Amino acid sequence: MPPRILPEPTPETQHFWDGSRNGELLLQRCKETGEAYFPPRPFAPKSGSRNVEVFKASGRATLYSYVINHRPRPDMGTEPYAIAVVQLEEGPRMMTNIVGCPQTPEALVLDMPLEVVFEKMSDTISLPFFQPAKG
């Protein structure tokens, strides 16, 4: 199996990937409006304000939409896997994989509660995945 395709951080996104490596899901928000946003950038979309801050998200989310890829990319193994978009508690949505449950329509129910987990992929990159919320 070829090595998994991994992100290459840029100066504007480095903090996010550093956070993932340290087990923290880091979002940003506008300090003027308080609105959280993702993916990372050094200003708030729409307002254009550079007065922004990084904060640690709760890691809680719900399953917003997904597909189950039946033609796996070579670096992803041989079994079908879900490519999901989750709705984060703080507002933004992000693409991810759902782990810790079968990759079937029966197990993956829209709006089910999820929580973030991090999986180490290399010395510098850990990917944020989501699993069914416990308790």
Add this chain to the structure above:
Amino acid sequence: MKQKSIAVVGAAETTQMGKIPDVSVLGLHADAALNALADAGLKPSDIDGVACAGISPVELAQYLGITPTYADGTSVGGCSFMLHVRHAAAAINAGHCTTVLITHGESGRSRVGAGGFGRAPSSMMGQFEMPFGVTAPPTMFTIPVLRYMKTYGVTVEDLANVAVIQREWAAKNPRASYRDPITIDDVLNSDMIAWPFRKLMCCLVTDGGGALILTSAERAKDFPQKPVYVLGTGESVETPLVSQMEDFTSSKAFRVSGKKAFDEAGISHADVDHLMIYDAFAHLPLYGLEDLGFCKPGEAKDFINGRNTAIGGKLPLNTNGGGLSYMHSGMYGMYALQESVRQMRGIAPAQVPGAKISVCHGVGGMFAASGTVIFSNEA
């Protein structure tokens, strides 16, 4: 733009369509261009404006021996050609040029002289989507759809029926890749690609191309073909990341582009005789019908199931068979434009009798961009 100030005077597809292993991407651009020039009775030296996507307009101009005073390399995916038409209309009206050639060529299946699909790992897609296993459009364009289905009670049978009805149109088109009738069961029994999408809900992957030539309406009267006038145009872009669409049940780029085109054209939906909605996947016509305002949100499935878009229906849709059954080289927008022009000329294989206004709506990327062109065959 001023309504009907610009007209299409040349339109053609590549000589062959489907599997063309002996022609490169650049060669397909040129073949389509030469066919469109012949259709218009022009030589390359008569062209003073060029536009294309996939390759650079510099490459196109030099290859054909054109010295342009206008060049447009807008490349926002499969609807780039709708934007090219819009930009060309503005350029001709502004006096930048008189006669614009727009080309498309793509070796989608045979991959002759074609690049690969992929994004730099430092791009936004490379960082925030590629790591999670997306593999080109079938696993990206489809991601919003389960949310749309849950919101409006749309079923997989509804998605399948889009493909079934388009196959009925394709059956009337001798150049269509797939012409045999299919049933909803056939669609639902075809290979699973990316749940909930089966193979027959996904577009073809073929080789081909097409080209258009535009000039002022004033000059258009002197050309051999019946002029097809540009009545209104629109364009917009939303996001390079499908995961960041504002609304998974509706495309903002569709809504903005469509409204702009209808406003420019000064028409209502009841005026539309013929409609093309770029169908890379079976959900696109549903989103398109709703975002263009032909149906209220959630009602497109009933509209299609009620056979309103089928042969004999009140709003013939994707009458060439669409990307699902006609052909899809990767950037399908050019073929939708070609079919609108054929319908306006009155020469389409599945001609809509008496059609006077055609709306041609394209998507680029995975709901990333949109372009809309409204045509009329009346001066």
